[in-house]
Amino acid sequence: MAKTRVHDLAKEYGMSSKEMLGHLREMKIPAKSASSTLEDAYVSIVRKKLKPILEARAQEIEAQKRAEEEAKAKEEAEAKAKAEAERLEAEKRREAERAEEERKRAAAEAARKKAEEERAAEEKRAAEEAERNRVRDNAPKSVPSFTSLLEQIAQQDKIMKERAEEEKRAKERAKEEAREARSGDRRSRSQRGEGEGDDSRHGRRGGADRSGARGAAEAPSERDAAGRGHGHGHKGSRRSGEGEDRYSRMAREAEEYNRERVLADAREAVKEATEESAGRRRKRKERRKKQQAEAAQEARIEKAIANDQDLSQLDTIKVPQGSTVAELADLLKVPANDIIKRLFLLGTPLTMTQSMSDDLIELVADDLHRDVKIMTKEEENSFSFYDDPKDLKPRPPVVTVMGHVDHGKTSLLDAIRHTGVAEGEAGGITQAIGASQVKINGRVITFIDTPGHETFTAMRARGAKVTDIVILIVAADDGVMPQTIESINHAKAANVPIIVAVNKIDKPGADPTRVRQELTEYGIIPEEWGGENIFCDISAKKHLGIDNLLESVLLEADVLELKANPDTFASGFVLEAKLDRGRGSVATVLVNRGTLHVGDAVVAGTSYGHVRAMLNPKGQNVKEARPSDPVEILGLASVPMAGDEFRVFTDDRDARELAESRALKARIEEQNKVKHVTLENLFATMEDQEVKELNLIIKADVQGSIEALVDSLNKMDQSEVRINVIHSAVGAITETDVILADASNAIIIGFGVRPEAKARAAAERDGVEIRTYSVIYKAIEDIDAARIGMLKPTEQEVQTATIEVRNTFKVPKVGMAAGCMVQEGEVSRDDLCRLVRDGIVVYEGKIASLRRYKDDVKSVKAGFECGIGLENFQDIHIGDVIESYKIEQVARTE
Ligand SMILES: Nc1nc2c(ncn2[C@@H]2O[C@H](COP(=O)(O)OP(=O)(O)OP(=O)(O)O)[C@@H](O)[C@H]2O)c(=O)[nH]1
Helix, strand or coil, rough: CCEEEEEHHHHHCCCCCCHHHHHHHHCCCCCCCCCCCCCCCHHHHHHHHHHHHHHHHHHHHHHHHHHHHHHHHCCCCCCCCHHHHHHHHHHHHHHHHHHHHHHHHHHHHHHHHHHHHHHHHHHHHHHHHHHHHHHHHCCCCCCHHHHHHHHHHHHHHHHHHHHHHHHHHHHHHHHHHHHHCCCCHHHHHHHHHHHHHHHHHHHHHHHHHHHHHHHHHCHHHHHHHHHCCHHHHHCHHHHHHHHHHHHHHHHHHHHHHHHHHHHHHHHHHHHHHHHHHHHHHHHHHHHHHHHHHHHHHHHHHHHHHCECCHHCCCCCCEEEEECCCCHHHHHCCCCCCHHHHHHHHCCCCCCCECCCCCCHHHHHHHCCCCCEEEEEEHHHCCCCCCCCHHEEECCCCEEEECCCCCCCCHHHHHHCCCCCCCHHHHHHCCCCCCEEEECCEEEEEEEEECCCHHHHHHHHCCCCCCCCCCEEEECCCCCCCCCHHHHHHHHHHHHCEEEEECCCCCCCCCCHHHHHHHHHHCCEHHHHCCCEEEEEEECCCCEHHHHHHHHHHHHHHHCCCCCCCCEEEEEEEEEEEEEEEEEEEEEEEEEEEEECCCEEEECCCCCEEEEEEEECCCCCCEEECCCCCCCEEECCCCCCCCEEEEEECCHHHHHHHHHHHHHHHHHHHHHHHHCCCCCCHHHHHHHHCCCEEEEEEEEEEEEHHHHHHHHHHCCCCCEEEEEEEEEEECCCCCHHHHHHHHHHCEEEEECCCEECHHHHHHHHHHHHEEECCHHHCHHHHHHHHHHHHHHCCCEEEEEEEEEEEEEEEECCCCCEEEEEEEEEEEEEEECCEEECCCCCCEEEEEEEEECCEEEEEEEEEECCCEEEEECECCCCHHHHHEEEEEEECCCCCC
């Protein structure tokens, strides 16, 4: 039976290992440390002795929990009340502010009206004043209003009338005088001489008089002219007076007209300013916003051009998969309520913090007329570049070999690596890095050396599109097998053309035509049969048809017109990465754009560094790598993951910032994941008590081992024990791993790696188990064993003794006791029992006391007499049979 460790027992009792060790010392049970194992017998002693402690602690915990709950409820109620009060207060404040604003607005309006009235009154007053002045001076420069004009005309009229009146009187006086003159001759002659002189004077005057008379006859028009002529008519001659009137009238009219127009314009402007100032402010704001957006867009375009990004995607908003309502609102720059409303209308009401499905994100964005692209985690970390078509140059094709197990993938890659290599050299060829290159007819082909659709699909799932052409290898003696079909599906899903290599044609049972026939069922039809797929018959073992296959690859590549821009900074994908004891982080990368140089600042996933050295597939040091070249790079500070995209940065700071922000994001996600798993566990445990969890942390030397292990784990039966890989990474086991394991009750599996000294100490301290392996199957075997060990044990009743009741007697303080004979087996004081009377069970429970004579004993064997008392049961009869038994837990083997 499995031994129990001190820390497990401590954990079971909710105490620290130290505390448990203290109890063990008290009980004189030998145990040195938290990881010491205890015999079952000791464990049962501990359980017995600690029972009251445990019960007390349980009560304590219960009480504490209750108190905490009460406190929490109280706190919540208080917080609620406080929030409500604050809300009311805020409401009140807002109300008061609104009222104050309203009051201010009304006051401002009143003030404005008053000012306007005052201004109007002032204007009126000023006009009247001006009019009065003009009338007083009788030489006004302008006539401000029609009323004053009428008044003026009336006044002029009056003046003219008075003047006409006076002239009339003067004429009559003159006539009188003439009459008087005609009456005396002498006086009349002498008076004529004077009269002539006078006449010459009067002649002018007479002229004036005549015109004055005519003026009187033409009074209305002259009056009019005089009136409008600002009363200048009385000065100088009548003609010049008339001229002055017309010009001044014209000037006045022009002045008046201009004044009116200026006033009207001003009034219009004031009106517009008061009525539409808000609108204009809005317009101005909008204009400013538009300008800002344009400037931002320009900056983005400039940055995109500097980084060779694809400009066509600039307007698309990138939304991480699983974004919450609040996050989406933030990205789309709309109020979250807008989204919540739309979701409600779509019949899927969500809260701010709930995450949205891809469909929902797209629906909502569409509704808001926004263009979004949902980014998977991998895509988020990827870059999109733009290349001018004129910069593109042909590049070698990148090929992956796929096929069913044992159909010859490895043999084919081997055969290909030996192509074009001189006989003597052949044996010396080693696979230096995770990819190889061959030259045929002066052209290069790149092969990815980790064959199989698993790698292909894993890379593709991470967004790494590295393969241009797939070679599907099918053994001619075996035909289409399950993994052949899987490979076809994966290649088709990735939209990569397939060339079929029919292998093992050297074998006697080989039937290449049958392979062609079978493949037609899956849409793979030979060119010679009118289809699109090239078929090549080969023997990987005998190196037959390999050149032809490679030439076909080049032919297919020509059709694909594979091109890339080599004259820019490099980017591509990580094919494989590992931690090398001597060289540190080593990553095999495939350049798919630009040229990678030694010394370049590179970011790959969350790793960052300068390329210290580069090795080509032959293991030679190189200074640069061009599109479709695979190289091993040294110099990254940490180990990236297979499938990570890498790129070179011209600015070192940019590179470091990106790597750091990605690492931070990854750490946050990791933490959330752990929390998530724990919550899920809790939920699952609550919902279904049958489910148990086995949490694992996997650390390995290469990513491939992690994937293989996880793959095998996924294939295990997890219906009763769920296996959670809560964290996996390439690298040594660190203290952080131990802390994580402790927090999540996990076991650490190291594959090809060892724990650091600090990690070992932490594991010892916290009782975390670290298991290290060098072969995968051993790790899988152990995990499987742990899984079975964790299965809920089956309970089994094991009968310990059959006892006959021969007598009954009363014992003080105990009650009714039975004088018995043990007939079979051995009864223990701890056993459970049932009392059987005439074949019927009348009692089932515990033994309360077991005695021989007057002594309490632990057990009594068959053939001996004993006294037995039953817990809470007195009705014992002579002839009853007591069956004692134990419940044993039996570990399942499956
Ligand atoms: N006769 C003959 N045998 C071959 C040929 N190609 C491969 N084999 C043999 O087939 C077996 C499997 O070949 P591998 O190259 O290991 O096949 P694989 O597809 O890589 O196998 P896995 O890595 O297990 O998926 C080996 O024993 C090879 O020697 C061939 O052209 N002719």
